[in-house]
Amino acid sequence: MENKGYNYIWYPLTNFVEIPSNDFKFSVAEIFSPYTELNLDAMNEVKSNLESQKNNILEVNPFIRFGEIFYELLNPDKYKFDKKLRESVFNILIHFLGELDLYLGQNKKDIIIKEMVKNIEKGAFGEKIKEDFKIFREYEKVIIADGLYCMYNYLDMLESFKKVFKYIFPDSIIYDRLTSETNIVIYLNYKNNKINQLKVNFIKEMFLPLGLEIDLFWEKHFGVIGVDITMRIGEIAIF
Structure with a gap:
């Protein structure tokens, strides 16, 4: 299957990937492409890490479609969130937005x-x-x-x-x-x-x-x- 069209946050949540959504977390990528939301290499690492019980992090670029939400949330000068709290809120929001993508794309x-x-x-x-x-x-x-x-x-x-x-x-x-x-x-x-x-x-x-x-x-x-x-x-x- 080609990767084209499967670099959005909804892709790891589909049945075709077969990774339970509780087994990975979304995180802001330190280095990301301005054209893709999902780091597919990171997703391959998640698949290989499931058996070894490692931390499974999927890196995403949240600013392509959701800049208005995350420019505010991730601005350290505006909100003095604890780092762990910020990471948890980010993970929850990306999971929610990914599920919303799937729901809106269904017929x-x-x-x-x-x-x-x-x-x-x-x-x-x-x-x-x-x-x-x-x-x-x-x-x-x-x-x-x-x-x-x-x-x-x-x-x-x-x-x-x-x-x-x-x-x-x-x-x-x-x-x-x-x-x-x-x-x-x-x-x-x-x-x-x-x-x-x-x-x-x-x-x-x-x-x-x-x-x-x-x-x-x-x-x-x-x-x-x-x-x-x-x-x-x-x-x-x-x-």
Whole structure:
């Protein structure tokens, strides 16, 4: 994913980063760019520091959009705040402004999808689905809820299945009914481990139309005559 467009204070608060907001603090950067709010290098340090229990500080430039607020707050000649109090107030305000960014940037679909994720986590689709849903990362949960939303509103089940499958397993190929009208062939360039199997089974259960079956090929692609990359000795799966 490119960094362009993801250098705002709302980015660390999204599901795509998967860092709980209580695990980091916002701080005024000593050296900052006049064009970006968020120090992305600092965010990478936060990710790597989570396991080592280090202090996780995200450096920001608050003056790009919120100069009127922070010129006053951070002016040492105007307000004689204790340093720790000033840092705490700054952190709280940036968290609040970041959450406000997210709220104002949402549309009706975004809100519905968030509620769908919560409902699945609460067991609206049954206890088994609730438990299996836990294996997915936060952004993957959003992808699944988005697929359900699309399926309920304008996509048929098969197209919804393909959409979700490709987003969860981007390095995969879906071949429609190569063997019969009731089978779909899928190649996944992923390890055939328990987690991936559970994810595939979950997507099948939620989206695959009744009567359709999947022929899965993990890691090794089946040979296709005329396509040299699939015809390497020792790297071919038997169809």
